[in-house]
Amino acid sequence: MKSIKLIRILKFAYSAKLFYHISILTRAAIQTIRKLKTIIFLWVIFAVFIALIGNSLLENELTEHQTPIHYNDFGNSLMGAFNIFYNEEWHLTMFRYARVTALSFIFHIISIILC
Numbered sequence: 771m772k773s774i775k776l777i778r779i780l781k782f783a784y785s786a787k788l789f790y791h792i793s794i795l796t797r798a799a800i801q802t803i804r805k806l807k808t809i810i811f812l813w814v815i816f817a818v819f820i821a822l823i824g825n826s827l828l829e830n831e832l833t834e835h836q837t838p839i840h841y842n843d844f845g846n847s848l849m850g851a852f853n854i855f856y857n858e859e860w861h862l863t864m865f866r867y868a869r870v871t872a873l874s875f876i877f878h879i880i881s882i883i884l885c
Contacts, residue, residue: 817855820881821847827877831870840861854881 803810816854821844828841839859854860860878867874 813855816884817848818885820851820854824850824877824881828867828871828874831867831874836861846881851881854878860861 786867823842824841825847830842831840839850839853839862841848841850850860850863852865864875864878867878
């Protein structure tokens with residue numbers, strides 16, 4: 771019984787041209803991503819580069835119990851790089867690492883300027 775109701779709803783949506791508008795939006799999104807693929811690729815390479823530098827410079831300075839974002843392994847370093855790029859709580863990580871080493875402050879400021 772429920773499947774018949776679902777078929778009726780889909781039939782109504784198809785006749786109301788709802789799928790046409792969704793397909794136009796999907797097609798526009800795919801075309802935009804295709805045009806921006808080199809920029810997205812360079813952005814990802816830059817994020818990996820910043821994560822590797824942060825991992826090599828700041829590894830084992832803080833533990834995961836002292837800060838939620840640390841540079842002890844590559845995954846968390848990548849998370850830190852994306853937090854810098856998206857401006858999400860990067861300042862908290864910078865200040866926690868700056869208490870331990872001044873190199874962290876320089877690393878975060880240069881990363882922010884390059885973004």
